[in-house]
Every structure is written in C-alpha cells, then in structure tokens.
Amino acid sequence: MQELLKTRKFTVVRKQVRASDGSTRDIDVVRHPGAVVVLPLLSADEVLMIRNFRHTLDRELWELPAGTLDEPGESPIDAAARELEEETGYRAGRIDPLGEFYPSPGFLNELIHAYVATDLTKTEQRLEPLEMIHVETVARDEAVRMAYDGRLLDAKSIITLLRWDWKQRTSR
Numbered sequence: 001m002q003e004l005l006k007t008r009k010f011t012v013v014r015k016q017v018r019a020s021d022g023s024t025r026d027i028d029v030v031r032h033p034g035a036v037v038v039l040p041l042l043s044a045d046e047v048l049m050i051r052n053f054r055h056t057l058d059r060e061l062w063e064l065p066a067g068t069l070d071e072p073g074e075s076p077i078d079a080a081a082r083e084l085e086e087e088t089g090y091r092a093g094r095i096d097p098l099g100e101f102y103p104s105p106g107f108l109n110e111l112i113h114a115y116v117a118t119d120l121t122k123t124e125q126r127l128e129p130l131e132m133i134h135v136e137t138v139a140r141d142e143a144v145r146m147a148y149d150g151r152l153l154d155a156k157s158i159i160t161l162l163r164w165d166w167k168q169r170t171s172r
Helices: 076-088 140-149 155-171
Strands: 001-008 011-018 024-031 035-043 046-054 060-064 067-069 090-101 114-121 135-137
Touching: 024 090, 024 135, 024 140, 035 076, 035 090, 035 155, 046 140, 076 090, 076 114, 076 135, 090 155, 114 155, 135 140, 140 155
Parallel strands: 035 114
Antiparallel strands: 001 011, 011 024, 035 046, 035 067, 046 060, 046 135, 090 114
16 A cells, blocks of 8 residues: 555555456545534524535535544544534533444545534534634524535535434434
C-alpha cells in the first residue's frame, strides 16, 4: 500500500487488489477515521437542523449536525455529543444510536454513526473558524418532506431523517 496524500482529516492510499480475472489492479482509497450525524429532537414534533455554508460547494446546505471523529479512539457517542453542542449550542440529556452506514464505499472507507439526541438543554455554540452555521427549528413532518422534495441534499442527513421517520412509523 502506498500513501498518496495525508491531510488532517483523511489519507489517500493506493493499494493492489485482485480482479475477477486473476490480474491485479491498483485502486485509490480515501481512508477516513469515521464520522457522526445527530438528529436533535426538541420535542416529538420539532427537529433542530442547521444551515451550513459548505466551502467545497460555495453554498449553504440544510443539514443535521455532524462531524468527524477527532482523535484516534474517540468514541462515536462522545463525538456525537461534542458535535451537537459545538454546532447547535445544545447539550443532550440522552443520545441513542440509530445505526451506521457507509456514504460512498466505492472509494471511501468512512463509516458514519447516526444518533438521536433528546432532552436538550440550551448552552452555547462553539463553531470552528471556518464554520458558518445557523440553527433552525423545523417541524418533524417538514424535515422529512425536505428529504423527499430536494431541499435537503446532504446524504447523511437524508439517511438519518428517513431512517428515524421509518422507525417511528413502524414502532407504533
């Protein structure tokens, strides 16, 4: 395996793999430490969402709070609590796992851990220097509608919202 690029958030490596015809081929893989996404519920019918300016796209996106596992060994649930408070200015009294998923396994090994945060207490946002985030309260049904009608374009937020909505509808 050959390291092609190392940044503070990910590494790109080239590795050899065996193809179906028995030959070997090189593939490039983005190695990522993993991430979290949090669905913060103010109530059963209100979701905290963020409008996040993404420099990579030069535009603002609707999203759920999320972030990368910061340190080797940081637990996903600790990262979820940290990211929730940093990005929204709310602390959760309870954080429950909602599942995991690979957002783009064709070239990226990132595993995203999804959580639902409840019993929220207002604290203070602690944004990183490049973050431009505005917190919005959105009705549950409106947040789900955003996932279906194209206003919500962020895949991790769409997956998390729809997984949670399905779980709520099927557990009744």
